Amino acid sequence: MTARFTGRTVLVTGGGTGIGRAVALAFAREGAKVVVAGRRAEPLAETVALVGKEGGEALAVTADVTVSADVRALVERTVEHFGGLDVAVNNVGLLVPPAKVADIPEDDWDRVMATNLKGVWLSMKHEIGHMRAHGGGAIVNISSNIGAHMRLEGFGAYTASKAAVSALTRNAARDHIGDGIRINAVSPGPVETPTSSRPGESAGDKAERMRQTVPAGRAGAPDEIAAAVLHLASDEAGFTVGADLVLDGGITA
Numbered sequence: 001m002t003a004r005f006t007g008r009t010v011l012v013t014g015g016g017t018g019i020g021r022a023v024a025l026a027f028a029r030e031g032a033k034v035v036v037a038g039r040r041a042e043p044l045a046e047t048v049a050l051v052g053k054e055g056g057e058a059l060a061v062t063a064d065v066t067v068s069a070d071v072r073a074l075v076e077r078t079v080e081h082f083g084g085l086d087v088a089v090n091n092v093g094l095l096v097p098p099a100k101v102a103d104i105p106e107d108d109w110d111r112v113m114a115t116n117l118k119g120v121w122l123s124m125k126h127e128i129g130h131m132r133a134h135g136g137g138a139i140v141n142i143s144s145n146i147g148a149h150m151r152l153e154g155f156g157a158y159t160a161s162k163a164a165v166s167a168l169t170r171n172a173a174r175d176h177i178g179d180g181i182r183i184n185a186v187s188p189g190p191v192e193t194p195t196s197s198r199p200g201e202s203a204g205d206k207a208e209r210m211r212q213t214v215p216a217g218r219a220g221a222p223d224e225i226a227a228a229v230l231h232l233a234s235d236e237a238g239f240t241v242g243a244d245l246v247l248d249g250g251i252t253a
Contacts, residue, residue: 003030008032009034010034012034016060017193028051028057036061068122089139095195099156112161117164139183141165141169142185142225142229149244165185169244186232188225213251
């Protein structure tokens with residue numbers, strides 16, 4: 001059986017760690033050529049090495065998704081190296097220290113909005129610019145169950161940014177399905193990555209907290225999020241447009 005993404009090129013922003021790395025590896029296992037992007041070269045290189053160990057092909061490109069010229073160059077480099085861009089996964093995200101709305105430092109607000117919202121918009125802008133001129137493609141944005149589907153005290157900046165990502169995804173999906181580009185989102189809950197751990201929390205304490213707060217009794221695995229992303233990007237989801245798939249173990253059910 002031919003792998004689902006054989007012959008396709010996939011771009012994953014935030015591909016150096018966590019969900020982004022899991023997504024990159026999953027696409028490579030399904031035959032895709034993968035470009036991973038982010039601000040730090042070292043973790044990107046580690047992802048590329050892991051893909052190579054499994055017999056896949058990947059390229060690392062350092063880029064800041066809040067800078068339009070960087071994102072334009074990222075898409076151009078992807079196309080130059082692998083010959084096209086078929087799928088994009090916009091995964092870069094930032095979480096700042098919790099603070100009530102009136103107490104959020106303005107710099108924190110600006111950083112979250114620049115990374116989580118503007119970064120997704122700029123990524124889509126340049127990805128779509130290529131895709132609609134070359135026969136279409138698929139885009140999956142990584143949102144969050146926090147903000148897009150629930151509120152959490154002290155996370156006003158993050159919730160606002162992720163709610164906006166969900167809304168922007170649906171609007172972009174309506175705007176560009178006529179261009180042959182399917183756009184959807186995935187909204188994970190707590191996942192077994194450092195982002196979901198509290199400062200100084202042991203693995204056992206975290207597991208107990210998940211048992212008490214997540215109806216499924218545990219955090220999600222990065223591979224579970226990756227599986228959902230691959231489904232939305234695949235031909236199997238050809239009639240799925242503007243969806244926001246929540247993967248949070250029942251928290252927002």
